[in-house]
Amino acid sequence: MTRTSPVVVIGGGQAGLAAGYHLRRLGIDFTILGADPAPGGSWQHMWDSLHLFSPADHSSLPGRLMPTQPGTTYPDAGHVVEYLADYEKRYDLPVQHGARVDAVRRDGDRLLVEADSGTWRARAVISATGTWSRPFLPAIPGRFVFTGRQLHTVHYRRPADFAGQRVIVAGGGNSGAQIAADLALDGHIDVTWATQRPPRFLADDIDGRALFDVATARRRALDAGRSDTGGVASLGDIVAVPPVRAARDAGLLAAKPMFTRLTAEGVQWADGSQSGADAVIWCTGFRPALSHLAPLDLRGPRGRIPTDGTRALGEPRLHLLGYGDWTGPASATLIGVGRTARDAVREVTGLLT
Template identity: 60%
Template sequence: MPTEEHPIDVAVIGAGQAGLAAGYFLRRAGADFVILDAADRPGGSWPLYWDSLRLFSPAAHSMLPGWWMPEEEGHEYPSAAHVASYLSAYERRYDLPVHRPARVRRAERADGLLRLHTDTGTWLARRVISATGTWNAPHTPDVPGRDVFAGTQLHTADYRGPQEFTGQRVVVVGGGNSAAQILAELSTVATTTWATARPPRFLPDDIDGRALFAIATRAQQAAGRRASEQQGVAGLGDIVVVPSVREARERGALKAEPMFARLSRTGVVWADGTTLECDVVLWCTGFRPVLDHLGSLAPLDEHGQMAVEGTRSVAEPRLHLLGYGDWTGAASATLIGAARTAKATVAQITGELEHEARTGTA
């Protein structure tokens, strides 16, 4: 454990894909660093995803720096379990100094350093990289009637598979890839209705995550960060037609209805008074960044985000954020995009630390 006299160079919070990518480049740079992970097992949030989840890029386009993701036998698009195994092996392959479980409860300034309070002790660092992701902060819109609906309400984060919904009436809310993939399999065992804020847009069948990453990259290069925030992968909003989605579309299971106006005790109600009774409402409505542990260092806005320049916090320049979405780097919430953002961030941090060591400044 570092002392006031001998702090570590960099503390990384989170051992998911963004944290491991940062660890790879910190290891290459010879930095004194630690990765603090709240989970009790490797793999980031991937072990928590639903069983049938598929990436929308092949393994060769979903790797972290230094080591290609092995292909999953029999599948072009890797499963969540396959990604979790890859991250676990990656952590071992590069002997990354991950401490777990070590949940960071609070970060604070401490005489030119940053102090991190965890369940197992206190760490001091010259720089902090937060890479806690979004999975533990599911977002559900404030739709009227949520408190009176007598059925079951779940979020993507709660969903594991279709079996428990057999024979039920399920309304799936959300127009992204998660909603489409979950709806595709639910529609084989349940009566499903799809509600979206705007008509869903399906990418051509021969386009997948590789193209989305290229589009986000070009947008950032052509117009700078402001454009990348508006036009990056998250902003595209298109649905990748992975095999399960294609099959569901071909049997007519992916017809979307407009978003309903409210919930009643027995179902959902549209603005024109049309009603639909249902047993379950499944909110596939996204996530917010997990940044509560940084609240004393920088203010968070209504979306749970903080102001950044690149990945650096505007309010606290010793703090960097990785992997939370396009606002922390184009495609940074993807496996391949995390590597590029982590590389630039680590280069910036290690360059500053070397300058401080040479000049005796901090």
């Protein structure tokens, strides 16, 4: 059955909900299609010990402050899931959960959104599928030779799953540091942290609030034609959240240069030496989840779709929201996506009039 909706938002996580909030405020009829069977977006799939980089009042979607979580300054992932579920209900956002979109196609003056639960004809589409469903694994030699367990950030849950094992955590970003710290602080796991370059910890007093301000200042400078300040990257790579700080100060986060290959029993380092491992956890990032847009043939360099703000250059009825700075400054964050969602919805409104 084919249904009609002026606007279809693909993705029921934070970006999709922010778009829904602004569409609701403007009185526009819309539908949100979320692949997950329950509210909360990718936050419901995070590891047990994960906490936000920012306090609750600096981690909010438009219109509704996130409540504080008792006993902690930085809310955990479960608290975020509860907040997103409440947000969805509070603003009566029409999210169809468990609706995975397979393709978006042109259909005359409409876009056809094909999901496993049905098809929608829309005048505009906002794609907000994020990156969590598309983990990146490097093509390292020996990857298919290693007989131990390999998993990505998306599969990690808790140290107890690795009790008594030798674990190598590969990746020098926030996820790598947090998972390495989580395992190392357990005390019952032999942990090795491997990074492409020496890790750069931000100052202990810097959290998501400061990072958002720095990223915003950089974007304003670039938009005004001033020189690039370097933004967040100029400060460091890793936010020293309390567990990371504790592991670092205890000498448990001494990173080794990245191994050169996997062997049947472990890894080989650049000097030719080898280490045994029972598991390798790849904390190597993500790519935008854009396969549903393949029929539109919009891909440009590095697999990205060229945009002007959030609007796809090759298809003005399509907006991309929440994939990172290339679709809006800090748009992959809870606090950052609201402004970009507002701008995207304003442009979509122009298409409908």
